[in-house]
Amino acid sequence: MRYFMVIIAGIALWMQGSGISRVDTSKTDSLKQKDSVEALRPHFVEQPIKFPGVGTRMAYLAVGVVTVGGLAVLLNRKRRRIDKRLEERHA
Amino acid sequence: MISHQGPSSQIGIWLHERLPVVSVKSFLKQKLVPQHKHSFWYFFGGLTLFFFFVQVVTGVLLSLYYKPTPDQAHESVRFIITQVEYGWLIRSLHSWSANLMVGSLFVHMFSVFLLKAYRKPRELMWLSGVLLMFLVLGFGFTGYLLPWDSMAYFATLIGTEIPKSMPVVGEWSVRLLKGGDEVGGETLSRAYAIHVIILPLTALVIVTFHLLLNQMYGSSVSVGTRSLRRPLPFLPNFAYRDAIAWCIGFVALVALTTVFPWSIGDKADPLASAPVGIKPEWYFLPLYQTLKLVPSRVAGISGELIVNCLVGVASLLWLAVPFIDFKSRAELRSPVFTVLGVLLIVYLCATIVLAYLGDMI
Numbered sequence: 196m197r198y199f200m201v202i203i204a205g206i207a208l209w210m211q212g213s214g215i216s217r218v219d220t221s222k223t224d225s226l227k228q229k230d231s232v233e234a235l236r237p238h239f240v241e242q243p244i245k246f247p248g249v250g251t252r253m254a255y256l257a258v259g260v261v262t263v264g265g266l267a268v269l270l271n272r273k274r275r276r277i278d279k280r281l282e283e284r285h286a
Numbered sequence: 287m288i289s290h291q292g293p294s295s296q297i298g299i300w301l302h303e304r305l306p307v308v309s310v311k312s313f314l315k316q317k318l319v320p321q322h323k324h325s326f327w328y329f330f331g332g333l334t335l336f337f338f339f340v341q342v343v344t345g346v347l348l349s350l351y352y353k354p355t356p357d358q359a360h361e362s363v364r365f366i367i368t369q370v371e372y373g374w375l376i377r378s379l380h381s382w383s384a385n386l387m388v389g390s391l392f393v394h395m396f397s398v399f400l401l402k403a404y405r406k407p408r409e410l411m412w413l414s415g416v417l418l419m420f421l422v423l424g425f426g427f428t429g430y431l432l433p434w435d436s437m438a439y440f441a442t443l444i445g446t447e448i449p450k451s452m453p454v455v456g457e458w459s460v461r462l463l464k465g466g467d468e469v470g471g472e473t474l475s476r477a478y479a480i481h482v483i484i485l486p487l488t489a490l491v492i493v494t495f496h497l498l499l500n501q502m503y504g505s506s507v508s509v510g511t512r513s514l515r516r517p518l519p520f521l522p523n524f525a526y527r528d529a530i531a532w533c534i535g536f537v538a539l540v541a542l543t544t545v546f547p548w549s550i551g552d553k554a555d556p557l558a559s560a561p562v563g564i565k566p567e568w569y570f571l572p573l574y575q576t577l578k579l580v581p582s583r584v585a586g587i588s589g590e591l592i593v594n595c596l597v598g599v600a601s602l603l604w605l606a607v608p609f610i611d612f613k614s615r616a617e618l619r620s621p622v623f624t625v626l627g628v629l630l631i632v633y634l635c636a637t638i639v640l641a642y643l644g645d646m647i
Contacts, residue, residue, distance in 0.1 A: 243368075244364065244367060244368065244549050244550065245368070246367075246374055246547045246549075247374070252544040252545070252547070253544065255375070255540070255544050256540060256541060256544040256545070259536075259537060259540035259541075259544070260537055260540070260541075263533050263536050263537050263540070264533070264537060266533055267530050267533035267534065267537075270526055270529050270530050270533065271526075271530055273526060274523070274526035274527060274530065277522055277523055277526065278523060281518075281519070281523060285516060
């Protein structure tokens with residue numbers, strides 16, 4: 196009887212370890228996980244590639260040219276003043 | 287201890303006692319830039335650096351949305367272009383700036399070569415510059431795969447097969463590049479890690495070294511060139527000129543970005559056949575076209591192996607230029623190397639044009 200009980204206890208321990216006797220929560224766990232991942236994941240919905248219209252892009256170009264070009268003009272003026280100061284120092 | 291040239295404001299004094307800011311400023315002021323008929327070429331190094339800064343800034347912004355897996359890479363780039371506010375602009379800036387950076391780098395490198403600016407004591411500047419060129423080509427190769435569209439996938443498939451013919455290291459290097467036997471998820475994550483971590487860190491170290499040497503030795507004057515005027519102090523006189531050049535470069539970049547925004551092809555399908563007319567980016571076309579021109583077997587030896595060996599030898603010779611150009615080392619004119627340089631430029635341009643013309647024929 197003792198040996199039989201030891202065998203039964205061994206089988207019971209093995210079943211416990213293998214998860215057969217445990218409640219199967221894997222399905223509910225993965226569902227919960229899926230919900231949270233779906234909530235966080237940005238929606239990469241297939242959108243046709245459509246850039247802003249030509250007018251909008253030309254407006255961006257104009258803004259870029261005016262701001263950066265204007266900056267270049269200001270820098271050039273400052274450069275001329277600094278160069279003149281340098282020449283006067285060496286004269 | 288405050289030097290007699292120290293700052294006057296409280297914050298300036300506090301900083302000066304803890305950081306050598308004034309010493310750094312006076313170190314930068316020491317550099318003089320020669321003024322002569324070739325001074326125009328001095329701007330291209332700084333312009334390359336400017337485009338690199340644009341790459342870093344736009345790259346960081348893109349990395350906030352990009353997902354480096356085969357399932358999500360293409361979708362995330364589409365998301366950036368279509369959904370993210372100004373995403374199309376940032377992505378186009380990044381792509382166009384890459385091309386302009388490579389173009390500016392080649393102009394800078396060939397101007398240094400033709401002006402023989404690698405002469406003593408600037409040999410280490412040449413070596414670090416050539417290493418930076420290889421790093422930039424590495425940036426281009428790894429970055430091209432990241433959108434995971436069919437052109438990128440198949441161009442990478444072809445590109446990673448090229449080193450296979452090399453003896454001893456061929457197979458190993460291809461497996462290292464691909465992260466396995468096929469171009470797949472491992473290749474993509476490897477390309478992303480190399481593009482975003484390994485190459486930027488390495489480039490940062492080498493660029494710092496390159497700039498430090500440039501600050502120490504200044505800009506070279508080619509043999510026989512007469513200075514037109516007194517040399518200019520780098521800070522602030524030449525720095526203002528550099529800043530103006532950067533503004534012009536930025537306007538060119540914005541013009542290209544807005545007139546020709548960078549799109550994306552269909553998602554990569556490894557089971558499909560390669561699209562017609564597939565070819566790498568323009569800066570890899572000389573290698574690609576050379577491989578096409580050389581027959582598959584020459585005297586029983588694989589044509590690919592011959593080209594790989596030639597490119598390897600040429601790269602080593604290119605690195606060793608300051609040490610093999612004996613006339614320049616003796617501060618004499620070196621017409622042979624000038625002619626070789628011009629021939630190389632003509633060959634590179636011709637192969638690029640041929641590669642594009644081949645599509646039209």
